[in-house]
Amino acid sequence: MPGGAPPMPPGGMPPGTPPPGVPVPGQPPAYGYPQPPAGQPTVGPGYQAVLRYRAQDGSEQQLIRRSAPGTPHPEWQIFHELRAMNVPPDQVLELHTELESCELPGAYCARMIREQWPQARITSIAPYGTDHASRQQGMGQLLAHQGELHQVADGPARPAPVRAPIPPVPPAPPVPPEAVAQELAGAFGPGVFRFEQAAVSRQGVPPVVAHTLVVAGLPLDMGPFFWAQAQPGRPVPTLAELAAERGVQPASDAGSYLVMGSDFGKAICVQYGTANIVAVPVESGPGGAPVPPQFVNTGLPEFARCLALLGRMWRLRFGLNQEQAGRWTVDFQAQLAALDPAALGSPESWWSVLLEQMWDGLL
Structure with a gap:
């Protein structure tokens, strides 16, 4: 021209x-x-x-x-x-x-x-x-x-x-543990571990945690993200008990965490007092000092629902090219933000770090 x-x-x-x-x-x-x-x-x-x-x-x-x-x-x-x-x-x-x-x-x-x-x-x-x-x-x-x-x-x-920004999304309404159970079963089929009532009946366990573990459960093997602390017939352990079992020094606050499972690097726990789900190393910091927990989810029902979302969607990411995976990630982050807005509230939260790796093409 x-x-x-x-x-x-x-x-x-x-x-x-x-x-x-x-x-x-x-x-x-x-x-x-x-x-x-x-x-x-x-x-x-x-x-x-x-x-x-x-x-x-x-x-x-x-x-x-x-x-x-x-x-x-x-x-x-x-x-x-x-x-x-x-x-x-x-x-x-x-x-x-x-x-x-x-x-x-x-x-x-x-x-x-x-x-x-x-x-x-x-x-x-x-x-x-x-x-x-x-x-x-x-x-x-x-x-x-x-x-x-x-x-x-x-x-x-x-x-x-x-990377696309996370749009403002209306929060998903909370659902009862029976509905969480259906979401987990839809994503993981028989690969869900449901806890016995006796295993969750220990002092300090919030009722919503006990009820969710018994009715809905958690995925047994969701590699490379999460593995449930599945030991039939034994009480859900505190982080202090798990550290003692592994022969490592627990942090001074390890008794205030109830272990739900592992992400291979840290224990995924319910934090007493807040009922938040957090990731904490099994071993203490230097001299038995507590290690600051990494925020995962507002509570156990939100964690279970976010895992079910990832379980449903993860297999659909396989084989996509970079642009298709970009669209997958846009969809995933919007649904994650709806299930638990706090899960993506900081760039260092557990779900934010997974999302960052997805955008960078590492997962």
């Missing part, structure tokens, strides 16, 4: 425009990321992990796995694969990840690696912090690194994440 503006490149962004969320100081920040149309919600590309191990014949072999929507972190994908191949954990030689292994719900990869492959040499490219700001900084470094690789390899780049 004579006199018109020059044609826009594919993707509708002027040349050299940095993709959202990838500030690279002092560098031309283009990196060739294709832009989805007009900020369409998109999950990030995640990262790759490469593990070297010694095979039975003495040769060195490697496994390469990468993040994909609806799958565990690459380190866990590799863990399950090695187990299926009967590779002894002590034959793992080296693990290299594009993003430092995390200490977060939904994965706790660093803990798994310490416990399973303590002798392995561990390296990574982008650091991954423990708070939201440093994690996002790490994601920026990861995207910049991947962009450089694409420039060298001349392959199609994967889009950077475009």
Whole structure:
């Protein structure tokens, strides 16, 4: 068109425009990321992990796995694969990840690696912090690194994440434990553990907690997110009792938490006094000091309903591309916010950290 503006490149962004969320100081920040149309919600590309191990014949072999929507972190994908191949954990030689292994719900990869492959040499490219700001900084470094690789390899780049805000949603009306039971059964079928009345009849257990555990129960195995504290015939333990059982020092406040289950890194508990669901390490801080709890849900009914929502939707995330998974995440976060607005009230709450990993393409 004579006199018109020059044609826009594919993707509708002027040349050299940095993709959202990838500030690279002092560098031309283009990196060739294709832009989805007009900020369409998109999950990030995640990262790759490469593990070297010694095979039975003495040769060195490697496994390469990468993040994909609806799958565990690459380190866990590799863990399950090695187990299926009967590779002894002590034959793992080296693990290299594009993003430092995390200490977060939904994965706790660093803990798994310490416990399973303590002798392995561990390296990574982008650091991954423990708070939201440093994690996002790490994601920026990861995207910049991947962009450089694409420039060298001349392959199609994967889009950077475009996170959609959580819209204001009307809260879902509370339902009785019998309806929570139906939601859990719909999501997990027979994989729900219902507690015996005797197991929940201990001093200080709020009636709503006791009733929900007996009538609705909790999912037994909802890897990689949650596993119920399912030991038939024994009372629901306090965190102090669980610590004693495991031979670790309990924190001074461990008697004020009732253990519902585990997310692999922490115990998921009812906090006496508030009846909130929180995540707390089984072991104490230095010198027996309490560790501040991480907020999960307002109460046990909300936690059970949010788990049922995730249980229903998680399998539908598998196999989606980045834009489809973006739409899934928009839908999931709106339903989660309706079930328990407080669950997403802080960027460091348990559900917020899971949601952050979903947007970044790690889960």
